[in-house]
Amino acid sequence: MLRVCLCVLLLGVPVSAQVLQLSAGRSTLLGGTGGEITAFFPESALSASAGFANGHFVLGASDTFKFHGLEITAGDKTFGYSFDGAGLGVTTRGLFVQRKARHNTFVVFVGSTGIGYATPFMVTAEDQHIGAGFFLQRQFANGLLLSSLAMIDGGKHTVVQGLSYQGHNHRLAGSGGLLQNQKYFSGEADYQPIHGLSFSATHNDYFLADHLTANSLSAFAALGRVTLQASVLDGRYKMTKTTGASAGSSLRLSSITARSSFYESNHRILLVHVVQENLHRWTFSGIVNQTLGQTSYAFGGGYRGNKISVSLDHSVLFFPIGAKGFQQTTTVQVSLRIHDATLNFQTNVDPMMHVQYTTYASSYVQGPLSGPAMISYSHSTGGKFVIAGAVVDERGQPMEGAAIQLQGGAVVYSDSQGKFFARVKHDKPSALVVLLSEFAAPGRWAVISCPMDAVPGTEVLIRLRREIAP
Amino acid sequence: MKRASSLLLPQLLFFGLAVSAQTISPMIVECGKKCRGEFSITNNGLTPLAVTVEARSFSLDTLGRATNRPLDPAVDLKLEEGSARISPKGTHTFAYQLKCADPSCSVVLLSSMVVGHTAEGILVRVQLAHTIYACEKQKDCRKKVRAAAGGKVE
Numbered sequence A: 001m002l003r004v005c006l007c008v009l010l011l012g013v014p015v016s017a018q019v020l021q022l023s024a025g026r027s028t029l030l031g032g033t034g035g036e037i038t039a040f041f042p043e044s045a046l047s048a049s050a051g052f053a054n055g056h057f058v059l060g061a062s063d064t065f066k067f068h069g070l071e072i073t074a075g076d077k078t079f080g081y082s083f084d085g086a087g088l089g090v091t092t093r094g095l096f097v098q099r100k101a102r103h104n105t106f107v108v109f110v111g112s113t114g115i116g117y118a119t120p121f122m123v124t125a126e127d128q129h130i131g132a133g134f135f136l137q138r139q140f141a142n143g144l145l146l147s148s149l150a151m152i153d154g155g156k157h158t159v160v161q162g163l164s165y166q167g168h169n170h171r172l173a174g175s176g177g178l179l180q181n182q183k184y185f186s187g188e189a190d191y192q193p194i195h196g197l198s199f200s201a202t203h204n205d206y207f208l209a210d211h212l213t214a215n216s217l218s219a220f221a222a223l224g225r226v227t228l229q230a231s232v233l234d235g236r237y238k239m240t241k242t243t244g245a246s247a248g249s250s251l252r253l254s255s256i257t258a259r260s261s262f263y264e265s266n267h268r269i270l271l272v273h274v275v276q277e278n279l280h281r282w283t284f285s286g287i288v289n290q291t292l293g294q295t296s297y298a299f300g301g302g303y304r305g306n307k308i309s310v311s312l313d314h315s316v317l318f319f320p321i322g323a324k325g326f327q328q329t330t331t332v333q334v335s336l337r338i339h340d341a342t343l344n345f346q347t348n349v350d351p352m353m354h355v356q357y358t359t360y361a362s363s364y365v366q367g368p369l370s371g372p373a374m375i376s377y378s379h380s381t382g383g384k385f386v387i388a389g390a391v392v393d394e395r396g397q398p399m400e401g402a403a404i405q406l407q408g409g410a411v412v413y414s415d416s417q418g419k420f421f422a423r424v425k426h427d428k429p430s431a432l433v434v435l436l437s438e439f440a441a442p443g444r445w446a447v448i449s450c451p452m453d454a455v456p457g458t459e460v461l462i463r464l465r466r467e468i469a470p
Numbered sequence B: 001m002k003r004a005s006s007l008l009l010p011q012l013l014f015f016g017l018a019v020s021a022q023t024i025s026p027m028i029v030e031c032g033k034k035c036r037g038e039f040s041i042t043n044n045g046l047t048p049l050a051v052t053v054e055a056r057s058f059s060l061d062t063l064g065r066a067t068n069r070p071l072d073p074a075v076d077l078k079l080e081e082g083s084a085r086i087s088p089k090g091t092h093t094f095a096y097q098l099k100c101a102d103p104s105c106s107v108v109l110l111s112s113m114v115v116g117h118t119a120e121g122i123l124v125r126v127q128l129a130h131t132i133y134a135c136e137k138q139k140d141c142r143k144k145v146r147a148a149a150g151g152k153v154e
Helices: A002-016 B002-014 B141-148
Strands: A019-027 A032-041 A044-053 A056-067 A070-083 A086-100 A104-114 A116-119 A122-125 A129-139 A144-153 A156-166 A170-179 A182-194 A197-207 A211-223 A226-237 A240-253 A256-265 A268-279 A282-291 A294-304 A308-319 A325-338 A341-349 A355-366 A385-392 A403-406 A411-413 A419-424 A430-434 A444-449 A459-467 B023-025 B028-031 B034-042 B049-060 B066-069 B075-079 B083-086 B091-100 B104-115 B124-135
Touching (some): A032 A122, A056 A122, A070 A104, A070 A116, A070 A122, A070 A144, A086 A122, A104 A122, A256 A308, A268 A308, A282 A308, A385 A403, A403 A419, A430 A459, B028 B141, B124 B141
Antiparallel strands (some): A019 A355, A032 A044, A129 A144, A144 A156, A211 A226, A256 A268, A325 A341, A341 A355, A403 A430, B034 B091, B049 B066, B049 B083, B049 B104
């Protein structure tokens, strides 16, 4: 009955929302397929999620709003915090009260815990246990940061205390306690004696199916265009010990960076040489791998633009589980923006060395209370020819914020001098349309004169008149 | 259901308009006589944002305060775009090429945007600056410009 009420409420509310966010996707890494709708009001947001996770239909909802300086969430949310090497993320359903100030963060949760799915496109929870928790973090003026985390998750108890100190040239951090009924300790020390030289040591315990311990020592030096780094790693899991060592250097010459790295683990040596070139928005990389007397070649790269970003990355990661040591991994990431919608696709390698993927789409829809929403148009796509002009009012004064659409759909806005320009690929006239409803300038306007089209290389003049409100 | 509706109503009535901060990155860059650079504006709001970019030369006084003026003839600046519409929660990158004919050039790219646009008036007008220091050599260009202006150099 509660679920039916929530559905009716959440489906009815979007009609009056200022902005709606719609998301949908699938992830093998996060284990779910589904979608979410979020309705944004001036100072609150209502969300509803539905989908399938491990073959089961799942549903979630939440309402976040502000009340006397507190941020309150009623519904499904992840109680997740990390500090000083410690971290906890539990799916919850209940009441969250959060207060964030400049030096303090305080969060209290009361409700239930259980299996949940927190993805960029769906947040759901299933009640399993009674739960409660709090998180407190305070930054002191002398560089100390104190963090406290406590949670009851059914029969699992967590009490973790963290403390870090940021000095002039060093940082010390440690945390310890009980993390979901298991003893836990983590420590980290960083030291930077001079600019460009740093040392770091870490110790971490992870709790998977068995107890996993990982330690590392590393050093980094930067000398102008040259960087040097070295590290020693050690991991223990299920009575198996895995050790590794790495060293590398890089040289940067203009837009080209060459990097060579040596990796050794389980008596296996891997040499990786990478040459990378950055050309404006493009990145190209060539990789040579040498291991066990064999040489292999790989290529990577990417493009980063306002509408599309693509990358193919090659990296070497340390996998302590299964005594795998250093392994080569390749990840692919694609992000596409069409008007107000984004499409994302990404592959990841999990700790068991399985390739997982996540893909989702998200879009914003402007509601009736959001004011005069700007419609979606593309922008200048670049080119060597320039269409330029100026917008003035009836007194000849420059007008800022006027929207002008060019042939092909590109929309440009006039600046404080009333001037606008767009780059086009072809040296031919382009039709001009003044989009009165898209003005960023206040007031109501009418067109006195506007040329039918604009020729690259010449300036056009657009004259407008302010309409008196009836 | 009745209780849920009664909780929802006060929210709709009493909460004011939230204006999210917009961000620019990077704020300051140093480069040589010829350089190619870019800066990004992030729209942290939930509605689309119209942004216009204008270039100005500037000079510093002894206290490091900047005075803007029209772009100097010694500066050859080619902006890829002069304006953009940025989607909700989206980021837009503006690219440029700059050539400086003087020993040093100080240029600021001012990004203007209107947050909370209505037909009747502007609620908030935001201007964010991306500052470019161009010298013969990129290294310590900002320090040199500040020192030349008689300012205190850290």
